[in-house]
Amino acid sequence: MAKRQATEIKGQAGRVLEQDLNRELSNMQVLYVKLHNYHWFVKGTHFFSLHEKFEELYNNTKTYIDDYAEQMLAIQVKPLATMKEYLANATIEEASGTEEEEEMVETLAADLQAVSNQLLEMVDGLEEQNALSLADAVQDIARDYQKEGWMLRSYLGRD
Numbered sequence: 001m002a003k004r005q006a007t008e009i010k011g012q013a014g015r016v017l018e019q020d021l022n023r024e025l026s027n028m029q030v031l032y033v034k035l036h037n038y039h040w041f042v043k044g045t046h047f048f049s050l051h052e053k054f055e056e057l058y059n060n061t062k063t064y065i066d067d068y069a070e071q072m073l074a075i076q077v078k079p080l081a082t083m084k085e086y087l088a089n090a091t092i093e094e095a096s097g098t099e100e101e102e103e104m105v106e107t108l109a110a111d112l113q114a115v116s117n118q119l120l121e122m123v124d125g126l127e128e129q130n131a132l133s134l135a136d137a138v139q140d141i142a143r144d145y146q147k148e149g150w151m152l153r154s155y156l157g158r159d
């Protein structure tokens with residue numbers, strides 16, 4: 001018989017997952033604002049390509065955030081929903097406001113890789129809790145961020 005989607009995550013493992021899910025939601029919200037910061041303030045010879053790339057990344061992140069938070073609600077995990085909580089729970093730092101174009105790309109490559117790794121660390125726990133749709137969504141976001149991280153490193157001429 002096929003596994004059913006759980007209606008809520010349970011127990012101590014569920015509480016840990018709840019914290020981890022909200023940490024990654026917070027990271028995506030911080031990234032969303034940071035990408036706008038870079039989109040608006042990038043300067044230099046690569047303005048047109050980076051301005052456009054950062055827009056693509058924040059648009060994708062916007063879609064991820066809403067779907068991810070609603071999938072949290074579907075398993076009865078309350079998503080954080082204030083800027084104060086996002087800043088308190090995120091492990092990604094906000095833009096400093098002084099980054100040059102290359103530093104913007106370097107920072108984002110590291111951020112996307114870090115979020116991707118952290119998302120993937122939640123997959124086993126989500127599957128154990130039968131939160132299979134959310135586990136799939138988490139993997140899709142992680143895969144996309146991993147690929148974007150690689151592209152940004154390639155842009156910089158790095159592996």
Ligand SMILES: [Fe+2]
Nearest residue numbers: 039040051055
């Ligand atoms: Fe714009």
